[in-house]
Amino acid sequence: MTAPTPAEGAAHTDEVPGRIMAREIAEQPAALRRLLNEGAGAIRSVADRIAARKPRFVLLTARGTSDNVALYAKYLLEIKLGLPCGLTSMSTTTAYGAQQDLRDVLVITISQSGGSPDLVASTRAAREAGAITLAVTNNPGSPLAEVSEYHLDVMAGPEYALPATKTYTASLLALYLLVEGLRGGDGEAAAELPRRAEELLAREDEVRALAARYRFAERMVFTSRGYGYPTVKEAALKLMETTYVPALSYSGADLLHGPLAMVGNVSPVIAVVPDGRGGAALQPVLERLRERGADLVVFGPEADVARASAGFVLPIEGIAEELQTILEIIPLQLLAHEVTIARGQDPDTPRGLAKVTETH
Known part of the structure; x- marks a missing residue:
């Protein structure tokens, strides 16, 4: 555009x-x-x-x-x-x-x-x-x-x-x-x-309740694997450009190679768990995060949400894993919007940003 x-x-x-x-x-x-x-x-x-x-x-x-x-x-x-x-x-x-x-x-x-x-x-x-x-x-x-x-x-x-x-x-x-x-x-x-996206948008109140967890967050970590990895990178970007909160995004495999050390019992972590091979590959990472007592919020299947501190069940049953990516980001966009509003800022016009970036 x-x-x-x-x-x-x-x-x-x-x-x-x-x-x-x-x-x-x-x-x-x-x-x-x-x-x-x-x-x-x-x-x-x-x-x-x-x-x-x-x-x-x-x-x-x-x-x-x-x-x-x-x-x-x-x-x-x-x-x-x-x-x-x-x-x-x-x-x-x-x-x-x-x-x-x-x-x-x-x-x-x-x-x-x-x-x-x-x-x-x-x-x-x-x-x-x-x-x-x-x-x-x-x-x-x-x-x-x-x-x-x-x-x-x-x-x-x-x-x-x-x-x-x-x-x-x-x-x-x-x-x-x-x-x-x-x-x-x-x-x-x-x-x-389109129909599944409409279902997600109708659950805005659930996202708003989750957003209250991050009103005073100073840093956040996002993780996923496979087709979910682009989702967490985009979610972290949305949160940073609207709230100015430093948000780090990692492949679950990379998170285990060092950055896991910064995750403690007061570290907010959001994991996107695809229903498929990416989600299966992420399971050892989720287990390590639970062992460390991380404040783990999961966006994914009901079983994974139930084992986390909190979460959002994604309506991805029967959807091919490569298409789940298109749905996963919608509640995370809403989350960025709601956290920004809760912090008294305007997500429409983040300071210092332009719609078209000119670099050379």
Whole structure:
């Protein structure tokens, strides 16, 4: 999407703190439904054209929230297609001027606005180096979309709050549909997502009760594994950019390799437990956290929530593990919103942040 002009921003400013972010969180079921009903065909067409070119490797380019979308796409592409993937270090080309051979490499650049100069420059350089370039944005008229060979519109609609919410989940779904298209799937497993998202939004009071635990928190730790890892990275980012509370996110495997030492009985830890292999891999980590007496809050299946200090049962029964990611983040977006309000701050306009980040 394009960042709102000052006049547009004034027109969309509400007096009650957090109303813009709350409204955009609530728009997610409609945004997911719109992408499934109106955008899936175009995504499948792009997938067919890319598949015909048989890319041998994938590079993912993004910043901020979109970087967490890219991490999700990395899991999808490596697990579902067996394609090796890497996350681009843009400064190798934009700052150091490195020359790369990117023939037969698919470069996917993800940016809600499509306006960040470093993303545009990096994508242009990749295309000149022989890459197949694909932009994933919420703005089909953006500079990034124009410089890329292919484009996916996530169709989330205008997003005015500085913390990205609906563009995040829409981007996840767009990448899922792309990978399904690349592997010859129909994406029908995603049809249930809008309804499950509505179920989550109807439980706002549960999230508000959990938020009270973190009103005076000085630091938080998030952990998960597998497809849940992008979720905790995004949840930590949302909390930091709205509340300014330092929030650290770790793969459960990495948490055990040292950082676990900082977790004690007064350390708030939020674990996202997928229903699948990622959740199974996280079990030893949850056990170690319980042994250390951590204040452990779980977002996941009922059995895991029951063994934690508190939690939120996710409605993910029967949902493929790779699609649970799209649902997991919604209550955590609500949590960031509610904690920020409880701390007397406005999540719509975090200080010192801009919708389009300009780096070079």
